[in-house]
Amino acid sequence: MAVTSEVEKRSASKAPGVNGAEDPGKGQSERERLRMMMLIRRFEEKTEQAYKTPRKLPDGSVAQLIGGFCHLYSGQEAIAVGIAAVFNKGFDALVNGYRCHGHSLALGMDPRAAIAELFGKETGCSKGKGGSMHLFQAEVGNHGGHGIVGGHIPLGLGMAFAQSYKKTGGVTYCLFGDGAINQGTFNEALNMASLLKVPAIFIVENNGVAMGTQVERHSAEKDLAKRGCGFNMPHYHVDGNDVDVVMEEMKKAGDRARRGEGPCYISADTFRFRGHSTSDPLKYRTKEEAEKAKLRDPITLYETRLREKGLLSDEQQTALEEGVAEEVNRAFEMAEADPNPPLDSRFDDALSETYPYQPK
Amino acid sequence: MPVIQLRQALREAMSEEMDRDENVFLMGEEVAQYNGAYKVSEGMLEKYGPRRIIDTPISEAGFSGLGVGAACMGLRPIIEFMSWSFTWVCMDQIVNNAANVRYMSGGQYKVPIVFRGGNGIAHQLAATHSHRMESVYARIPGLIVVAPSTPAEAKGLLKSSIRCDDPVIFLENEKMLNEMGEVPDPKDGDFTLPLGIANVERPGKDVTIVSYGRALARVVRPAVEHLANDHGIDAEVIDLRTLRPLDTTTVINSVKKTNRCVIVDEDWGYCGMGSGILFKLQKPLFDYLDAPIEYVHSDEIPVPYNHYLEEAMLPSVDRIVASVKEACYR
Missing domain, CATH: 3.40.50.920 (Rossmann fold)
Structure with missing residues (x-):
């Protein structure tokens, strides 16, 4: 009998659902999207704080709660939340670079499992073996979290290939930063995706700067949508700060891919408010740029829109803000108290089979 | 016992596993319409069609990474490299993605993929095309590395590699493809050899x-x-x-x-x-x-x-x- 993956088994029983079909209270879906953007922002603020505040241990030594690199998503929330709103859990796939906290939360990861992973705890989504850059929740279709710039773009191609091969009806959202489009894998994967007509949506989250190198200095073509030329697939810009626009465009692109019309490439233009990683002092950015970007903060934009539509009151906004603060605080407290993985667990999960291996 | 070429033993292994499991497919440069750069996959396009025998552009990182992504989603790809020497350009896909994704995710994936092709010196191809890659891959936790030395081993080990739920580096050699040897007749039952036993x-x-x-x-x-x-x-x-x-x-x-x-x-x-x-x-x-x-x-x-x-x-x-x-x- 064919061995199927755990992922497949977990998702096989569910039928494709329609997202956001139920809206019991007027504006509830909208407020939920706003809440998720707030939650991500709050999570990232608290993460930065934790990263920069070493803990004093009882023995007098100092411990860093979060190790390694830590890339924050603040400012780009509308993209993750917009995609999550049209994402068919259990059928669609999302694969991402290392700036992966926002997408993971938006796809429903328990904030405690996310922050516990950053703390390297046993309760982390990847059992403390992946860290900030490698958050995975395969059963919902969140396939990471990948640390090598552009290295995961062929994985997205392969996931979309599998969806097409097995005719699952799912599509793959493959996200990367503007730095990744200069890797060879971008060219190889987009070309093959178009040749094979797989249901992939390639999304460059264009925050204007690859670590510290501005688009103007890293891409000979400054219009990043045009970098999708030559693959015989639609390539266009989307306002990555407007969650409604992201949702609408991702739905269109997803439906098109589901119809078997092949992949597309989207430049979702946005701005990251924080440094490349938490150790980046942002010296390459002017005050004016930052001030200008604040005016297009995706959370503020959406709040204003919901107020104008009468879908958000002062009380509701305060409740949302307090709610996410409490949720994030509780997640951090619990994760901090969670145990480190047992030392012997370091030998687990490298291989699936035991050896010698004799097939049945 | 039938005496066949090592090339044919590889083809039999792939074909039998494709007959056995719909999720197995073969992908690589010139594997389909050209019938294989070294004719290992000769006739397979005709038998299995373009859905399962798939030609690729010369994009080793693209198609090896495709295989890893597809394996994570439950397919069982066989990725053919024309030469293992060409994998220097896609090592990130094999080492960082195939070998690490299970570990890095705390065991959330199986990665049942076989990367196969000619390894080592194949006569007068000079330095770039003559790499012996075994020590490069055999030092990577998360990979299985297999090297057959007879047609029977090629068949038995490849069949086990395809069924194995871990990523397998399968090292053939172009100069050995013509070698003849006894291989058990498929009529006498399913022939596999264990991995990890000398x-x-x-x-x-x-x-x-x-x-x-x-x-x-x-x-x-x-x-x-x-x-x-x-x-x-x-x-x-x-x-x-x-x-x-x-x-x-x-x-x-x-x-x-x-x-x-x-x-x-x-x-x-x-x-x-x-x-x-x-x-x-x-x-x-x-x-x-x-x-x-x-x-x-x-x-x-x-x-x-x-x-x-x-x-x-x-x-x-x-x-x-x-x-x-x-x-x-x-």
Whole structure:
């Protein structure tokens, strides 16, 4: 009998659902999207704080709660939340670079499992073996979290290939930063995706700067949508700060891919408010740029829109803000108290089979 | 038992597994319409169609990464490289994605993928196309590395590799594809060989020779006959078959009996496959050895184009005989 993956088994029983079909209270879906953007922002603020505040241990030594690199998503929330709103859990796939906290939360990861992973705890989504850059929740279709710039773009191609091969009806959202489009894998994967007509949506989250190198200095073509030329697939810009626009465009692109019309490439233009990683002092950015970007903060934009539509009151906004603060605080407290993985667990999960291996 | 080419043994293995499991597919450069750069997949497009036998552009990173992504979603890709030498350009996909994604996600994935193709020196292709990649991949936790030395092994090991839920690096050699050998008839049942078990292919009492793949087929087997006939040395020959995980038990038990050991491969010596094997042997065998372990490997130079220079850099029957005699104080 064919061995199927755990992922497949977990998702096989569910039928494709329609997202956001139920809206019991007027504006509830909208407020939920706003809440998720707030939650991500709050999570990232608290993460930065934790990263920069070493803990004093009882023995007098100092411990860093979060190790390694830590890339924050603040400012780009509308993209993750917009995609999550049209994402068919259990059928669609999302694969991402290392700036992966926002997408993971938006796809429903328990904030405690996310922050516990950053703390390297046993309760982390990847059992403390992946860290900030490698958050995975395969059963919902969140396939990471990948640390090598552009290295995961062929994985997205392969996931979309599998969806097409097995005719699952799912599509793959493959996200990367503007730095990744200069890797060879971008060219190889987009070309093959178009040749094979797989249901992939390639999304460059264009925050204007690859670590510290501005688009103007890293891409000979400054219009990043045009970098999708030559693959015989639609390539266009989307306002990555407007969650409604992201949702609408991702739905269109997803439906098109589901119809078997092949992949597309989207430049979702946005701005990251924080440094490349938490150790980046942002010296390459002017005050004016930052001030200008604040005016297009995706959370503020959406709040204003919901107020104008009468879908958000002062009380509701305060409740949302307090709610996410409490949720994030509780997640951090619990994760901090969670145990480190047992030392012997370091030998687990490298291989699936035991050896010698004799097939049945 | 039918006698077939190693090439055909590989094709039979892939075809039988494709018949058995709809999720198995073959992808690579020229595997479909061209019928395989080395005709391994000849006729498979006709039999299985373009959905399962898939030509790719020359994009090793693209299609090897595609395979990993597809494996994570439950398919069982066979990714053919025209040469393992070309995998320097897609090593990130194999090492960081195939080998690491299960571990990094805390065990959320199985990665049932086989990467296969010609490894090592294939006659006058010069330095860039003649890499022996075994030590590059055999040092990576999360990978399984297999190197057949006969048509039967090619078939039995490839079938097991395709069914295995871990990523397998399957090292063939272009010069061995024409080699003939007995392979069990499919009518007599499903023929597989275990991964992670070495084969004592010739019992002997004087010295243990450890080898695998092309070196074993090309020079070790003739050298052993020569040693027996002309030097009165009865060598025990161990065909490793799997290079990671290494079956050290079989090797150690053999050397405990012979007290002498010679490793032969076509890799470079320093940090080569044999060096890694030596590292696993020196401590458990320290009290059993009557002579230092010998290691016969290629010269430490880029592979030259000229036929005579190329041949001169490789382990030869003469070099093996000399090393065995040294280990046996003869």
